[in-house]
Amino acid sequence: MEEKEVDLPADNIDEKKEKIRKLVEEGYTNREIADQTGIPFGTVGYHAARFRKKEKEPTVDNSDRHLCKSCKFRSNRPEVNNCDYVAITKHSRGCKVEECTKYEKGNRVRAKDVEE
Secondary structure: OOOOOOOOOOOOHHHHHHHHHHHHOOOOOOOHHHHHHOHHHHHHHHHHHHHHHHHOOOOOOOOOOOOHHEEOOOOOHHHHOOOOOOHOOOOOOOHHHHOOOOOOOOOOHHHHHHOO
């Protein structure tokens, strides 16, 4: 039996990735992208997750912890790594202190001063 090479259509992987990337940037959900493009939901989810991860990569280098000294979320309590972000905002920072993307310069905010 002879094997045949299958020519994949031009509208394949690279074009699908590009469609997914554009729609992710526009804020569409994976389900909406799959419905609009006809690309399988699993494929959309795989590529969309990779694009979203790239978007979330930290742009701030806080490895020397210098930014923590002027961040409004800083704390005097060493047991919380000198960061009160969780106590103030009521949700996780979602990053390591060294790669913090939540830095905001300003006067120290205390959890008890924040209105609920």
